[in-house]
Amino acid sequence: MTIDNHDRPSLLTPPEAVTDPLAGSIDPENFTPRLLALLSNALVWRESHELRRHFRLGTNDWRIISALASRPGASATEVTDFLGLNKAVVSKSVNTLLERDLLLLVDGPRGSRPMYLTQAGADMHDAMLPISMRGQEIILADLTHNEVDELNRLLRRMLEKARELQTLENEAHI
Template identity: 70%
Template sequence: MPRGTASTRFPAGSDDLLTEPLTGTIDPENFTPRLIALLSNALVWRESHELRRRFGLGTNDWRVISALAIRPGASATEVTDFIGVNKAVVSKSVTTLAARELITLVDGPRGSRPLYLTPAGVRMHDEMLPVSTNGQDIILEGMDPAHVAALNTLLRDMIDKVRVANADEAAELDEAPTPV
C-alpha cells in the first residue's frame, strides 16, 4: 500500500506506486554530470535573465554573436558545431539577430551563407561580453590561476571524451543492420 501523508490521497489501483526512495540511485552530491549541469544551468539562467532584461536577447543569441566575433564568416552549421547546440537553436538566433541587423548573411562560394557581425553587432558584443564574463568571475573568484588552468584542462578532456563516445555511438548506429 502506498505511503502518504494525511493530505496525500492516492487513487484506487495505485498500490504499486513508488513512495520510498530507491536504494540503487546516484549520489546527487557527488555525481559529476549533475554538478556540472547544475552549475551550467545556474550560470545560464543568470546570464539569460540579464541579457533579456538589458538587451532583449537571450543566451543563445549571445552565443551566436560571440561565435561570430571569434570566427567571422562562419556558416550556421559551423556556429552550431562551435557552440554545441541544436541547429534549430542557431537558426532561430540567426533569424532574430538578422532582423535586428546585428548580423548579416552574405552569398558565399558554392551556395554557402557566411555570417558576419554588423557594426551594431560588434557594439552589441562589446556590451554583452561583461554579462557573460561576470559568471566566470563569480565561479573562479579566489581560485589560483594554476587551478583554473587545471580545471579548464579537465573540462576540455571531459568534453573530448563525450564527443568521442557520441561519435562511436553514431558509427555503431550507422553500422547496425536495418530491421526487415
C-alpha cells in the same frame, strides 16, 4: 535534500508505490553530471535574464554574436558545430540578429553563407560581454590561477571524451 516519505499521508499513496529510496539509486550530491548541469543551468538562467533585461536578446543570440566575434565569416553550420547547438536554435537566433541588423549574410563558395557582425553587432558584443564574463567570475572566484588552468584542462578533456562517445554512439546507430 532528503525527502522523508513517511511524513506524507498514506491515504494518498497507492499500496503498490515504492516509498523508500532505492538502494542502488544515484547519490545526487556526488553525481558529477548533475552538479555540472545544475551549475550550467544556474549560470545560463542568470545570463539569459540579464541579457533579455538589458538588450532584449537571449543566451543563444549572445552565443552566435560571441562565436562570430572570434570567427568572422563562419557559416551557420560551422557556428552550430562550434557551439554544439541544434540547427533550429542557431537558425532562429540568426534570424533575430538579422532583423536587428546585428548580423549579415554574404554569398560564399558553393552556396555557403558566411556570416559577419555588423558594426552594431560588434558594439552589441562589447555591451553584452561583461554579463557573460560575470558568469566566469562567479565560477572562478575562489580558485587560484593554477586551479583555473587545471579545471579548464579537465573540462576540455571531458568534452573530448564526451564527443568521442557521441561519435561512437552515432556510428553504432548507422
